[in-house]
Amino acid sequence: MMGYRAFLLTVFTLLILVALRFITEAEPIGFITPQFVTFVMFYVALGLAFNIFIGMTGYVDFGYVAFMALGSYAMASAINRASSLSLPGYGAIILGLVETIVLTFILALIVGGIALRLRGAYFAIATISVNEGLRFLVDGLDIWGGSAGIYVSGPLIRLVGHEAYSFIALIVSDLLLYATAFIALIITFVYLNSRIGYALKAIREDEDAAKVMGVNTTFYKVLAFSTSGILGGLIGASWALKLAAVYPPEAFNIFYTVEAIVIVMLGGAGTFLGPIVGGAVYGGLKYVLSGYIPGYQLLIFAPILIAIIVMVPQGVIGFLRERSERLREFIA
Amino acid sequence: MSRVLEVKGLESGYGKIQVLWGVNLALPKGGVVAVLGSNGAGKTTLLKTIMGLIRPWKGSISLYGKDVTRLPAHVKVNLGINMVPEGRRLFPDLTVRENLEMGAYTKRAAEKKDDSLELVFNLFPRLKERINQRAGSLSGGEQQMLAVARALMTRPSVLLLDEPSQGLAPKVAWELADTVDKLRGETGMTILLVEQNVAIAVEKAEYLYVLEQGRIILEGPKEEVVTKKSDVIKAYLGL
Numbered sequence: 001m002m003g004y005r006a007f008l009l010t011v012f013t014l015l016i017l018v019a020l021r022f023i024t025e026a027e028p029i030g031f032i033t034p035q036f037v038t039f040v041m042f043y044v045a046l047g048l049a050f051n052i053f054i055g056m057t058g059y060v061d062f063g064y065v066a067f068m069a070l071g072s073y074a075m076a077s078a079i080n081r082a083s084s085l086s087l088p089g090y091g092a093i094i095l096g097l098v099e100t101i102v103l104t105f106i107l108a109l110i111v112g113g114i115a116l117r118l119r120g121a122y123f124a125i126a127t128i129s130v131n132e133g134l135r136f137l138v139d140g141l142d143i144w145g146g147s148a149g150i151y152v153s154g155p156l157i158r159l160v161g162h163e164a165y166s167f168i169a170l171i172v173s174d175l176l177l178y179a180t181a182f183i184a185l186i187i188t189f190v191y192l193n194s195r196i197g198y199a200l201k202a203i204r205e206d207e208d209a210a211k212v213m214g215v216n217t218t219f220y221k222v223l224a225f226s227t228s229g230i231l232g233g234l235i236g237a238s239w240a241l242k243l244a245a246v247y248p249p250e251a252f253n254i255f256y257t258v259e260a261i262v263i264v265m266l267g268g269a270g271t272f273l274g275p276i277v278g279g280a281v282y283g284g285l286k287y288v289l290s291g292y293i294p295g296y297q298l299l300i301f302a303p304i305l306i307a308i309i310v311m312v313p314q315g316v317i318g319f320l321r322e323r324s325e326r327l328r329e330f331i332a
Numbered sequence: 333m334s335r336v337l338e339v340k341g342l343e344s345g346y347g348k349i350q351v352l353w354g355v356n357l358a359l360p361k362g363g364v365v366a367v368l369g370s371n372g373a374g375k376t377t378l379l380k381t382i383m384g385l386i387r388p389w390k391g392s393i394s395l396y397g398k399d400v401t402r403l404p405a406h407v408k409v410n411l412g413i414n415m416v417p418e419g420r421r422l423f424p425d426l427t428v429r430e431n432l433e434m435g436a437y438t439k440r441a442a443e444k445k446d447d448s449l450e451l452v453f454n455l456f457p458r459l460k461e462r463i464n465q466r467a468g469s470l471s472g473g474e475q476q477m478l479a480v481a482r483a484l485m486t487r488p489s490v491l492l493l494d495e496p497s498q499g500l501a502p503k504v505a506w507e508l509a510d511t512v513d514k515l516r517g518e519t520g521m522t523i524l525l526v527e528q529n530v531a532i533a534v535e536k537a538e539y540l541y542v543l544e545q546g547r548i549i550l551e552g553p554k555e556e557v558v559t560k561k562s563d564v565i566k567a568y569l570g571l
Contacts (some may be wrong), residue, residue: 171441195437202434205423208385212417214438214486 047275104233140186149247268315424468435485
């Protein structure tokens with residue numbers, strides 16, 4: 001089994017985060033509160049989901065937030081339709097998750113089928129336009145409430161009542177987010193240890209060479225792209241349960257994509273622990289900074305990116321892996 | 333002799349730029365055929381089009397009598413044709429073993445993996461010594477051996493070799509060229525050799541094509557082409 005030690009270590013780290021979330025429920029440890037842990041977990045999950053595509057194929061998807069937005073919208077619209085469908089609260093959430101998977105899968109097939117024929121920078125540019133195009137489509141055609149967006153908390157409270165709402169917004173939403181992170185991690189492990197992993201590795205190293213090895217490169221690229229996209233949608237759907245409303249400028253904010261890239265680069269693309277280290281460092285810094293010097297947390301981006309590029313171009317985990325053969329098997 | 337690979341009226345190129353203008357070519361079973369030509373003549377484009385890495389615009393390609401013109405590369409690999417790309421194109425961060433295993437990626441090749449490894453190590457004992465080394469850290473000659481070996485792992489019956497001598501010291505280039513004879517002898521493989529090193533091509537092949545500006549300007553059995561010594565030959569082949 002490839003990287004099973006690193007995988008177990010990563011699972012263990014995730015479990016610690018989950019435990020921390022519930023331990024701090026009773027009493028915060030320093031600045032660590034359940035909100036803090038979930039905030040960090042959001043970025044960890046984002047990193048893990050994003051890493052499946054960028055880490056394994058080497059392609060950079062600048063339109064990644066479109067998947068998250070689609071998930072948020074699917075969840076919000078399912079909740080709004082629930083009363084007319086006479087669905088109970090949890091039925092609406094399940095419907096929202098199912099619709100998220102279907103919609104993000106369709107988007108991934110369309111975008112992937114077309115844009116993945118492009119390589120390198122061309123692919124990255126094409127995906128930016130997908131995100132922006134989708135955003136203006138929602139806005140201009142008044143889909144899902146157009147520029148006004150869809151309310152989430154109001155309809156959800158009407159549907160399930162105040163008490164159940166706060167349980168859903170705090171606990172259920174967190175659990176869905178954590179579950180998505182675990183699923184992303186497990187899928188990474190399964191892919192890496194199957195023919196899929198070999199194919200993706202070959203694509204990352206040299207796509208033409210992979211083709212002459214008999215690898216159907218388009219198929220595997222679309223597979224990784226849609227897996228990563230669906231997981232991104234699930235993150236968006238889980239997070240939507242905490243929101244008052246979902247609306248285009250926030251949902252399609254390209255900033256999330258940039259954050260995902262920073263997290264994966266910071267931790268180390270294509271490693272198990274990388275997204276966790278990247279997500280924890282980035283999410284933690286952002287949370288703490290926005291608490292102490294609000295507004296200035298945006299300033300951490302540029303220095304972090306510059307520091308990564310200059311000091312650890314392969315990311316923290318990539319750097320450690322190169323440094324020590326012994327560490328390699330634990331963190332690779 | 334029966335024809336394994338037949339190319340008729342092949343045209344292809346990149347974007348709007350046409351490179352090949354109606355190329356006809358045939359490979360007899362078990363034969364070694366070489367395509368010669370200067371830089372930019374379209375040799376690599378020809379191989380990539382035959383392999384399916386570039387889509388042909390016009391013309392037909394048939395393999396064992398079956399039309400494969402429009403098939404993508406990964407399907408053609410399964411039909412028993414493969415290419416050693418120009419500049420080797422190894423997976424530099426993977427080890428020698430991993431590169432070879434990658435060659436046995438398809439189901440058809442995976443079934444014969446152990447047998448293929450034996451064949452490959454027989455041909456290139458040096459690779460066995462380097463099995464756990466990163467491909468990127470091998471010498472130029474070893475890298476080319478690995479590129480050929482990796483292609484052999486896919487179990488081709490037709491092998492396209494794109495400039496195997498490129499960037500190698502003359503002695504190493506000749507060593508590699510000798511594997512062409514071994515391949516033929518041991519596996520009865522049909523080989524299409526694209527070379528700028530005319531001496532190697534003429535020594536190893538029995539039929540020659542000369543490609544110029546995307547057209548075949550001369551072809552024939554080696555003796556014929558070489559003894560003709562027309563102006564073209566002198567100009568392009570320096571013989």
